[in-house]
Amino acid sequence: MSAKQLQVRMARHPDRVLCADDFSVVEADMPTMAPGGLLAQQLYLSLDPYVRPMMDPVRSYVPHLNPGDLMPGFGVGRVLKSDSDALPVGSYVAGRFGWQEFASLDAAAVRRIDSGLGPVSTAVGVLGMPGATAHYGLTQLGKPQPGDTVVVSAASGAVGSLVGQIAKIKGCRVVGIAGGPEKCRYVIEELGFDACLDYRAPDLVERFIAATPDYVDVSFENVGGPIMDMVMGRLNAHARVVLCGAISQYNTASRSTGFEVFELVRQRASLTGFIISEHMDHWPGAFAEIAQWIKEGKVRYRESIAHGLRSAPEAFMGMLTGKNLGKQLVRVADENA
Template sequence: MPEGVNRQWLLAARPQGEPKDSDFRWSEAAVPEPGPGELLVRTIYLSLDPYMRGRMNAGPSYAPALQLGDVMVGGAVSRVVASRNPGFAEGDIVEGRTGWQDYALSDGGNLRKVDPALGPISTANGVLGMPGVTAYTGLLNIGQPKAGETVVVAAASGAVGAVVGQIGRIRGCRAVGVAGGAEKCRFVIEELGFDACIDHRDPDFEAALRAACPDGIDVYFENVGGRVFDAVLPLLNTFARVPVCGMIAHYNDSAPPSGPDRLPMYMRLALTHRVTTRGFIVWDYQDQYGEALSDLSGWVKDGRLKYREDIVDGLENAPKAFRGLLRGENFGKLSIRVSDDPAG
């Protein structure tokens, strides 16, 4: 049985706007022991994702809010270090929502085994995990891209956006990304193979997006909101589809956005252009997880799907890295390396 302490980050206060240091509390507890039917896992890679910001708020959402004093929610790739569950053996690599901590107990119901043969185990937090499956299921079920159409996605160098655009290309579409900064835009075009990428910081962003989409936009995969959403609206084609999986530009809002009310314009557009807009959560398509991982891993192996990871060392650095994620400072799928990767 492991000895020592279980380091944890707890929710100390509900953020007002951008999270700050005092919203998190560092705690050290004893390493728990598994009871009958349980297993103990040690975190290797902790995934940091935008949805965590919403879980810090009070009030109803698609998942229960964290309570003050709870371990911060988060998915992680972990190694089984002790098991009293016949479905898991010591040394197994697993992925699940085990939180911002070194160790976690589980009955196995919230874990899936990770096959290291599919790729580096860190990818179970990214392209071969929740973000990749989010991109796959949202784009194919709601976006329904058809060859020759134009697919636009913001945060195109990030964990979800990068996969969306590349699947669009695999399906024969024109893929246009939006990202923050020239370096990210170069990566999206030169490494990921998008047809174009527009810097949302460009003063002429709206005109540049219009020029990159001469035939309008058929699918807009929404994960940002804000200025990007405003620029996309007038470019949506008749029967456009808009899968909505996030609105990161607004996660730290403490008041309604300034400026005109965009809802009447959007509702009129939805009517006149018969636009389909549908929000979704990845587990809406839980039954497609196996199919998604099979396709995604196959595309990675044959070189049609590329990915980038942004890995920060040390659990103690999680709050700082998380704040940077919400500001768009990460470059690729952001994870915290909490302990050594057994593959080296």
């Protein structure tokens, strides 16, 4: 094993839209395993939208990054050295690896992967943080009922694609919003949504009205901006709006939205934001249920995989502009090596 490894760090705070110069790929010393911990080789790195706001020097629920900091991210890897009997050498673990090839991890802060539930890569996708996010946000906050109309933005992405499929399992009418005809076909034909609208279409509002004749009972919001404004104008009485993300606003100076706030009062609607890391007790049950749905053919998923750690910045920027389909991953190392 080499004494060096590759890392991707934030080179500077972005000026709105990300560019390659905002990242630096560097050689760093191999990490040293802490007593009672473990050393793991990362196999798959998860690229997630929540990382983008962390690159701006603003107050948030987690500390923002500073120039030179390692880019954060969840990953799944193979244990190379271990001081934990519960996590022996050769086992697979998921945790906060960051954008690097190897990581020294706290044994108490990782979860061992049950390879019987699905491929290793799913531990940072449909059976990982995005899967837990979709399951918790919809079932615990959206509380869908049979016959409800559920609207999902970023419907072809890792979270949105699962939200819509769970809503269908719960007996709902599901309307997705995605970018482009190819993604909309995927959402309808492969994932089983009742409708999917291309947000780039000039007649989007008219199409949305036609697709929601009974208005909207649950809105699962991943995008923000004008898309959210449009949905908020068609809420039913006692609708539930679940705020998961606002990817359309991560590269803009303004974080404001333009919907009429009093509409929430008129419709006695609820609007709830959440961070899935605050609900870790929900994860095991969510994964067990999602895995069963996959086995039964009720849930499908896709992965967009970039190859090599050096590809992470470009893949991350592409994800933020909608170039991926399903979960965006980076294959850092070959799991069969």
